[in-house]
Amino acid sequence: MQAERTNLLKPKIAKALDKLSSKTAIKNTIYIVSIIIFFALILFPPILGIIIKWGSIEDVLNQPELMSEALNAIAASFAVAFFVSFIDVVAGVPMAWMITRGNSKWLSVLDTLSDIPFIVPTATLGYSLFLFWGDLGGLSSLFGVPFVSRGWLLVVLLHFAFSFPVVVRVMVGASLDYKLEYEQASRTLGAAPLTAARTVTFPILKHSLIASFTLAFARSLSETGATMMVAGAFVNGPIFINKHIGEAGPLVFVSAILIVLSSLVFVTIRLLGPRLKMPVRKVWPKAERKLSSSTIASSRNGITLLVFLVIVLVPSLFVAVPAFEAIFAGVLPEALGGVGVWGDYWQSISLSYFVGIIVTLLNVVIGLPMAIIIARRKIGNGPSAVLDVLVNIPIIVPSVALGASLAIFWENFAFMPEIWLLIFAHLSITYPYFVRSMSAAVERISMELEEAGRTLGAKPLGVFRTIIFPLTKYSMLSGAIMMFTRSVSETGATLVVSNLVTAPVLLVNWVKNEVPTSTLGLGCGFLILFSFIILLVLRLVVKGRETY
Amino acid sequence: MPDIRLVNVAKRFGKIVAVDGVNLHVYDKEYFSLLGPSGCGKTTLLRLIAGLVQPDEGEIYIGDRLVNDVPPEDRDVGFVFQTFALFPHMNAWDNVTYGPRVKGFDIKKAETIGHEVLEMVRLHERLDAYPNELSGGMMQRIAVARALAAGAKLLLLDEPLGQLDAKVRNELRYEIRRMTKDLELTAIHVTHDQAEAMAISDRIAVIKKGKVLQVGTPEELYMTPKSVFIAHFIGESNFLEGYVSNLSRRGAIIELRGGIKVQAGAPKNMDKGDRAVLAIRPETFVVEKGIKKTKNSVLGIVERITFEGTNIRYEIRLRNQDSVVVVRPSLVEEWLKMGEKVTVSFSPEKTHVFAYPEAGLREELAVE
Numbered sequence: 001m002q003a004e005r006t007n008l009l010k011p012k013i014a015k016a017l018d019k020l021s022s023k024t025a026i027k028n029t030i031y032i033v034s035i036i037i038f039f040a041l042i043l044f045p046p047i048l049g050i051i052i053k054w055g056s057i058e059d060v061l062n063q064p065e066l067m068s069e070a071l072n073a074i075a076a077s078f079a080v081a082f083f084v085s086f087i088d089v090v091a092g093v094p095m096a097w098m099i100t101r102g103n104s105k106w107l108s109v110l111d112t113l114s115d116i117p118f119i120v121p122t123a124t125l126g127y128s129l130f131l132f133w134g135d136l137g138g139l140s141s142l143f144g145v146p147f148v149s150r151g152w153l154l155v156v157l158l159h160f161a162f163s164f165p166v167v168v169r170v171m172v173g174a175s176l177d178y179k180l181e182y183e184q185a186s187r188t189l190g191a192a193p194l195t196a197a198r199t200v201t202f203p204i205l206k207h208s209l210i211a212s213f214t215l216a217f218a219r220s221l222s223e224t225g226a227t228m229m230v231a232g233a234f235v236n237g238p239i240f241i242n243k244h245i246g247e248a249g250p251l252v253f254v255s256a257i258l259i260v261l262s263s264l265v266f267v268t269i270r271l272l273g274p275r276l277k278m279p280v281r282k283v284w285p286k287a288e289r290k291l292s293s294s295t296i297a298s299s300r301n302g303i304t305l306l307v308f309l310v311i312v313l314v315p316s317l318f319v320a321v322p323a324f325e326a327i328f329a330g331v332l333p334e335a336l337g338g339v340g341v342w343g344d345y346w347q348s349i350s351l352s353y354f355v356g357i358i359v360t361l362l363n364v365v366i367g368l369p370m371a372i373i374i375a376r377r378k379i380g381n382g383p384s385a386v387l388d389v390l391v392n393i394p395i396i397v398p399s400v401a402l403g404a405s406l407a408i409f410w411e412n413f414a415f416m417p418e419i420w421l422l423i424f425a426h427l428s429i430t431y432p433y434f435v436r437s438m439s440a441a442v443e444r445i446s447m448e449l450e451e452a453g454r455t456l457g458a459k460p461l462g463v464f465r466t467i468i469f470p471l472t473k474y475s476m477l478s479g480a481i482m483m484f485t486r487s488v489s490e491t492g493a494t495l496v497v498s499n500l501v502t503a504p505v506l507l508v509n510w511v512k513n514e515v516p517t518s519t520l521g522l523g524c525g526f527l528i529l530f531s532f533i534i535l536l537v538l539r540l541v542v543k544g545r546e547t548y
Numbered sequence: 549m550p551d552i553r554l555v556n557v558a559k560r561f562g563k564i565v566a567v568d569g570v571n572l573h574v575y576d577k578e579y580f581s582l583l584g585p586s587g588c589g590k591t592t593l594l595r596l597i598a599g600l601v602q603p604d605e606g607e608i609y610i611g612d613r614l615v616n617d618v619p620p621e622d623r624d625v626g627f628v629f630q631t632f633a634l635f636p637h638m639n640a641w642d643n644v645t646y647g648p649r650v651k652g653f654d655i656k657k658a659e660t661i662g663h664e665v666l667e668m669v670r671l672h673e674r675l676d677a678y679p680n681e682l683s684g685g686m687m688q689r690i691a692v693a694r695a696l697a698a699g700a701k702l703l704l705l706d707e708p709l710g711q712l713d714a715k716v717r718n719e720l721r722y723e724i725r726r727m728t729k730d731l732e733l734t735a736i737h738v739t740h741d742q743a744e745a746m747a748i749s750d751r752i753a754v755i756k757k758g759k760v761l762q763v764g765t766p767e768e769l770y771m772t773p774k775s776v777f778i779a780h781f782i783g784e785s786n787f788l789e790g791y792v793s794n795l796s797r798r799g800a801i802i803e804l805r806g807g808i809k810v811q812a813g814a815p816k817n818m819d820k821g822d823r824a825v826l827a828i829r830p831e832t833f834v835v836e837k838g839i840k841k842t843k844n845s846v847l848g849i850v851e852r853i854t855f856e857g858t859n860i861r862y863e864i865r866l867r868n869q870d871s872v873v874v875v876r877p878s879l880v881e882e883w884l885k886m887g888e889k890v891t892v893s894f895s896p897e898k899t900h901v902f903a904y905p906e907a908g909l910r911e912e913l914a915v916e
């Protein structure tokens with residue numbers, strides 16, 4: 001049964017492909033092609049603008065005041081990113097734990113709910129958070145004064161909300177792929193649940209913890225659209241670029257420093273990662289046993305849920321609340337009938353999903369070999385490590401700068417259908433999520449298992465189908481979900497590279513044109529609802545095929 | 549003291565009934581085996597005892613304590629996993645001393661225990677090696693050492709030898725038994741290999757489709773199987789179909805196909821005229837060359853000969869077209885030849901008569 005399930009392809013085709021994959025030439029071709037695609041399509045376009053306009057960096061270097069302003073902004077970016085990704089991990093790991101270890105049927109729903117900040121188009125997300133925390137119509141109506149006004153605190157809340165799904169996604173995938181037997185062994189040896197998790201499970205899932213931190217960190221560094229709506233007087237790197245929009249100097253300067261510094265951070269993580277020993281030898285049996293008690297566990301779950309609901313979910317959904325008004329105000333039939341603005345709306349939604357699906361599929365194909373190259377150091381230790389760091393870059397480049405870069409690059413391909421420009425741009429932006437999540441999962445599979453497969457006569461592709469795939473399929477699913485949601489909600493780069501109106505672009509226009517809140521709410525509501533249903537069904541289908 | 553009692557224990561996974569109303573008593577300091585075909589629920593039983601899964605029904609006692617709601621870390625059991633589950637991020641030494649450490653023993657004591665158990669599994673080198681650098685045999689020793697070091701009086705072993713090659717397997721199985729006896733532990737050993745179970749167990753429970761079919765010493769199971777399945781699964785048997793043609797206190801006359809009547813052991817709860825299965829072990833037969841008038845014999849022809857080293861195995865087609873397997877020691881007597889006419893006889897008290905299974909013989913013997 002197991003074998004049947006893992007057979008992705010029809011046996012005959014699979015066999016033929018397996019055989020092909022054992023030819024070194026073909027294997028190497030696949031690796032080389034995926035590396036070339038990575039450089040040409042994924043990495044190069046986002047940084048091209050920076051390279052071309054490199055000279056203008058002098059503009060900043062020659063103006064000490066501007067430079068110190070820029071450096072302050074960059075420092076603020078790093079401070080927020082560090083702080084936010086740290087608390088993301090602290091809050092996201094218990095959430096992932098609850099989702100994967102509980103046995104309620106509703107956990108799939110909770111799991112999908114945690115994707116929501118990723119589904120809501122980024123600019124709309126900022127608006128939604130502002131409505132919730134700062135506007136007198138939201139939480140503040142309870143107090144009569146703006147509860148959290150625009151500024152650094154709201155930025156932190158926002159970044160926490162939108163990078164939270166990254167941590168949950170990566171960790172849920174990783175813990176579903178994780179073999180529970182290790183933890184069970186630890187329990188039978190006398191370890192309390194917390195001790196078992198701390199000394200066995202988390203050290204084994206270390207790669208995924210690092211990957212989730214890295215992704216949240218990178219995402220926080222680069223986000224522009226939503227941050228703009230809540231920043232107020234607060235200035236971080238992307239906001240600084242945006243303030244000087246039209247000037248190449250600040251863009252090049254800030255982007256370059258963000259890329260270089262964060263690459264340094266990632267190199268450090270990469271180098272320290274394997275040596276990073278969690279303190280597994282030290283145990284405090286009494287204290288850890290107390291902390292494992294069921295009261296503490298349920299209060300931990302309670303707090304986790306509360307944090308999720310109050311800080312992540314409700315603020316992200318807040319913009320859609322007026323959708324309920326719309327139902328009573330008679331907007332609903334209009335919307336469903338595609339009357340007026342709604343005609344464009346449905347078109348934009350189909351376009352978004354179409355692009356999302358194509359981008360996800362394409363990236364799985366080109367990202368998978370890359371994940372394996374990185375995890376298995378297929379091209380030697382050094383070069384693989386370099387790739388490992390480079391892979392993050394498309395999500396470190398501030399999205400304003402990214403948009404500018406992509407525009408410069410894709411201008412030269414104006415002869416191409418716009419839809420392809422859009423797809424290519426989204427490939428860059430979503431690629432890192434998949435490769436990170438997958439390479440962490442592959443790294444965890446012992447090389448020996450793979451070798452065992454090979455010695456038993458499996459061809460390289462066969463090893464993938466029968467060993468790697470079954471052991472990493474949840475991480476793969478998580479990566480795919482992140483790519484899909486990110487593509488569907490992406491706004492900034494989409495605006496720049498094409499005139500096509502995807503759902504987020506349309507919604508941003510609605511915000512600008514001040515359409516009635518009920519219309520906007522319903523528009524966001526549908527987009528969230530559909531994405532939610534798609535993701536939930538996807539989960540149930542994948543889970544439903546499991547016997548264990 | 550850890551004797552273990554399971555009372556009406558049941559466990560379902562969705563529609564699959566993995567454990568179906570099991571009652572079992574494993575005595576203190578006993579080496580007990582759970583034997584059964586793949587998928588019959590052995591691992592699930594073991595996990596229930598360890599507390600890694602919760603029963604849907606029934607009670608589990610370790611000693612006098614009802615442990616249904618006791619978490620695994622408080623049950624004081626050592627568990628050796630089928631795939632060893634050695635912690636991949638710790639070296640051999642840290643794996644072995646994990647139990648004492650999480651129990652809060654001081655470093656000195658943990659190290660003393662570590663050395664003791666490693667002494668016991670006779671492993672002294674490569675303690676700084678990580679699991680992926682060790683051979684199967686070494687991983688197995690480390691897994692056992694790790695379970696022993698935690699100090700449990702009850703050792704649960706899930707096919708601990710399944711991953712090893714035949715030679716190593718044969719050595720290690722006696723070693724495990726010796727250790728548990730030296731340490732006066734109670735051990736429950738899961739296996740699907742009946743030879744392994746027979747060789748090392750004090751008692752064996754044979755399990756099929758989540759139910760315990762029979763519990764007994766290896767001799768009891770071999771000498772007095774209670775069902776066709778046990779006669780088939782423990783050792784080896786020939787099954788001949790027929791009817792009870794006469795009954796007495798000392799035995800029965802069974803009429804085989806083709807009207808051949810033979811004497812057989814006394815059946816339980818059977819009447820004259822009932823459909824029956826006569827079970828005869830291959831090593832029970834006496835074979836004489838040529839046509840003889842021996843008591844309780846049937847004539848036949850040698851159809852196939854397989855030389856197995858210690859034994860030689862003949863397939864003999866009987867006069868009524870039934871076929872039987874006969875096993876003889878290969879160095880004791882002269883070998884038969886292909887196509888040779890022979891007289892096959894057996895003593896009635898070494899055979900067993902069972903009622904013909906309702907589901908059919910073939911279905912009853914199927915292991916899946």
Ligand SMILES: Nc1ncnc2c1ncn2[C@@H]1O[C@H](COP(=O)(O)OP(=O)(O)OP(=O)(O)O)[C@@H](O)[C@H]1O
Nearest residue numbers: 547548561564566585586587588589590591592740
């Ligand atoms: N966690 C689980 N979820 C669903 N079904 C399970 C689970 N664990 C076991 N089963 C099912 O319960 C039945 C008994 O399984 P179990 O692993 O106990 O058998 P086993 O006798 O140990 O087999 P093997 O010799 O193959 O190890 C099988 O049909 C198995 O598929």
Ligand SMILES: [Mg+2]
Nearest residue numbers: 590591592630
């Ligand atoms: Mg098993």
